[in-house]
Amino acid sequence: MLNPKAKIRLSILVGAILFSAISIFLIFKTLEDNIIYFYSPSEIKQINDIDTNKSIRVGGMVKDGSIQTKKDEIKFIVTDFKNEIIVTFSGTVPALFAEGKGVVAEGKLQDKEFFLAKRILAKHDENYMPPEINKNLEQNAK
Amino acid sequence: MFKYLNPSYIFTITGKILNVLKFIVTPIIIIGVIFSVFVSPIDYIQGDAVRIMYIHVPSAWISLICFAAISFLAILNFLFKIKSATLFYKSLAPIGLTFCFIAIFTGALWGQPTWGTWWAWDARLTSMLILSFFYIIFICGYKLTSNSERSAKICSFISVLGLINLIIIKYSVSWWPTLHQPSSISLFRESTVHLSMLIPLIIMLFALLLYSALIFLMKYRIETIRVKKKSLKD
CATH class of the missing domain: 1.20.5 (Single alpha-helices involved in coiled-coils or other helix-helix interfaces)
Structure with a gap:
């Protein structure tokens, strides 16, 4: 052929x-x-030698009830539901930043438990719905 | 059978299709815009920013489909020396590039109010930017070479690399952690976009596809005339 x-x-x-x-x-x-945009708290746990000068990103969910605001500093816990890391940040956060939502923090590790963020990005998930539907879902969950 | 492959037959038939398309594209785009701007609801956390999706997602899809098509045509031309394939890909490539730029630009507009940044060097955004480079190199591949044999080789090699990049774009959000959200719409499972938002999205996809077809046919006819003129001169 x-x-x-x-x-x-x-x-x-x-x-x-x-x-x-x-x-x-x-x-x-x-x-x-370089391709991995952010590390999960579990991956941070597995790092052996922490470089406190290297800028990295940590991502996960903002733990429910963990956001504390003091003056111009905000402190919250990023979780991947296995491990957690405490993030502190001073500055303005994006409008979509909220408890129970995805977040990516850019900054430096202090140690395995603490992360000092220079910038906070909100991560959106794949769900799109009108407010009423979300209300119904939340009520059903209760 | 061969009657349908005759360029002058294709020329008359595309003229007729064009006349119909011209008539229906604008109303469908208007319906799509009305649905996406006025009829569809706001999102529960993004608010009105969700409306950017109705142009962003179809543009991104069209730019991917276009690249798949031009790659297929370029490889076909390389393997079997089908000259008419070059007319098709020359007419398709600028459309794909335009929609690729639209997708990147609208994505940045959406990213600023939601993520808090215009741009992030994550796998999805970067691979999409690389797609636009592939489009540009592909277009240069046939624009800047006068030798048709050589341009067929260049275009098909770019196509091979570009096709691998297409696969990377598609799976970037599941292979690596990215800032870009994972895909909401798949053939194999229920969409995570609510129906009231899915309908305007599909109308817009349809409208932009028709618009692309319109531009494609116009461009294709121009390319045909160009080839005819050239052969007359020779």
């Missing part, structure tokens, strides 16, 4: 696909630390 020249081109193409796929895979393996 294929003429000989087309056959050669097909094998070049298959070769190119394999070559590119493998090289991209290897590049991604090497750069994995």
